[in-house]
Amino acid sequence: MEQYLPLILSAIGGGALGPIISKVLGGSGTGGLLGGVIGGIGAHYGADAAGIGNLLGSGIMAHIQSLIEGGIGGGILGVIAGMVMKKQA
Numbered sequence: 001m002e003q004y005l006p007l008i009l010s011a012i013g014g015g016a017l018g019p020i021i022s023k024v025l026g027g028s029g030t031g032g033l034l035g036g037v038i039g040g041i042g043a044h045y046g047a048d049a050a051g052i053g054n055l056l057g058s059g060i061m062a063h064i065q066s067l068i069e070g071g072i073g074g075g076i077l078g079v080i081a082g083m084v085m086k087k088q089a
Contacts, residue, residue, distance in 0.1 A: 007041055009066035014040020014074020019082075021075040027082020035081025036074030043073020 018036015019029045047069050056065045 005063070006066040007044060009063055010040040010044035010070030010073070011037045012040070013067035013070025014038070014043070014078070015070075016074075017071040018074035018078025022078040022082030025079050025083075026086070027079055028086045029082070031082035031085030032078035036078040038074075038081075039077025040070030040074035042077065043069045046073070 014036040015033060016036070018034075018039060019032035022032025022035070023029055044066060054062045054065060056062065
């Protein structure tokens with residue numbers, strides 16, 4: 001379970017911030033949620049691929065970093081997905 005915790009926290013961070021940022025910038029909430037979760041996990045894998053390890057340290061700070069990574073990636077992809085879904089509707 002320990003190896004999946006950063007992914008779960010990234011998805012939670014993206015799922016929380018994706019819809020909020022999407023609604024603020026004019027997208028749909030549903031697209032923001034779906035984009036947020038996917039973007040959060042993608043941001044976590046992207047940060048690992050870029051060699052960005054635990055910048056904030058280990059322990060609870062590593063978990064906070066996973067939430068922040070997920071929030072940033074989820075916010076970006078949530079806005080894009082929210083706007084695309086809103087234009088189609």
